[in-house]
Amino acid sequence: xxxxxxxxxxxxxxxxxxxxxxxxxxxxxxxxxxxxxxxxxxxxxxxxxxxxxxxxxxxxxxxxxxxxxxxxxxxxxxxxxxxxxxxxxxxxxxxxxxxxxxxxxxxxxxxxxxxxx
Amino acid sequence: xxxxxxxxxxxxxxxxxxxxxxxxxxxxxxxxxxxxxxxxxxxxxxxxxxxxxxxxxxxxxxxxxxxxxxxxxxxxxxxxxxxxxxxxxxxxxxxxxxxxxxxxxxxxxxxxxxxxxxx
Numbered sequence: 145x146x147x148x149x150x151x152x153x154x155x156x157x158x159x160x161x162x163x164x165x166x167x168x169x170x171x172x173x174x175x176x177x178x179x180x181x182x183x184x185x186x187x188x189x190x191x192x193x194x195x196x197x198x199x200x201x202x203x204x205x206x207x208x209x210x211x212x213x214x215x216x217x218x219x220x221x222x223x224x225x226x227x228x229x230x231x232x233x234x235x236x237x238x239x240x241x242x243x244x245x246x247x248x249x250x251x252x253x254x255x256x257x258x259x260x261x
Numbered sequence: 262x263x264x265x266x267x268x269x270x271x272x273x274x275x276x277x278x279x280x281x282x283x284x285x286x287x288x289x290x291x292x293x294x295x296x297x298x299x300x301x302x303x304x305x306x307x308x309x310x311x312x313x314x315x316x317x318x319x320x321x322x323x324x325x326x327x328x329x330x331x332x333x334x335x336x337x338x339x340x341x342x343x344x345x346x347x348x349x350x351x352x353x354x355x356x357x358x359x360x361x362x363x364x365x366x367x368x369x370x371x372x373x374x375x376x377x378x379x380x
Contacts, residue, residue, distance in 0.1 A: 186371075186372050186373065187352065187370040189367050192366060192367070194366075199366065200366070237306075249296065249308045249311050250368060251308065252298075252305060252306035254304065254305050255304055255305065255306075257304075
């Protein structure tokens with residue numbers, strides 16, 4: 145089975161440009177998470193969705209960041225305008241949450257390494 | 262607020278040595294979940310284990326074992342007879358029970374322990 149798919153794997157852009165990161169969760173999973181990893185802050189949760197609905201976006205650093213999940217098999221994380229401090233590895237993860245509240249562990253994608261110059 | 266502390270930033274061992282990675286957590290919840298993930302040099306995050314707060318049984322999986330002690334709020338990870346392929350950053354993570362959905366949602370990660378296994 146395919147795991148979580150992220151694209152692009154690497155992105156280099158100039159400050160001020162719009163960046164869109166993409167994620168395809170594991171088929172059948174109904175929760176999706178966006179994380180960011182930096183040397184300074186480690187791994188931090190940005191936002192997560194249950195059944196395509198954003199549940200908690202308190203980790204989103206600024207209004208320049210936005211995330212959408214138009215359907216169960218696709219999500220985007222957009223940064224507009226990008227800044228050098230946004231340089232990081234962005235991970236998408238998915239898991240299954242049952243109606244009874246049981247859940248699988250989160251499976252992570254390979255990450256997108258973003259460099260903003 | 263939940264917190265995970267991995268005090269060991271980096272550990273270096275020689276192959277075949279046993280090594281223990283420490284993890285101490287803080288939470289106010291009585292229901293919570295603990296995890297270990299491995300991040301090899303290639304960068305992906307690989308799930309290793311999950312434990313819920315009601316299950317204090319230790320677990321062994323091959324050369325890997327985990328010791329969960331609620332009394333000391335610790336969830337330590339031991340690799341027996343380490344191998345070069347074990348070289349990676351290991352993250353401990355905590356998730357509290359989410360009231361609305363019942364499931365744990367937010368993973369709070371520790372800062373990770375870089376393990377280097379040399380020949």
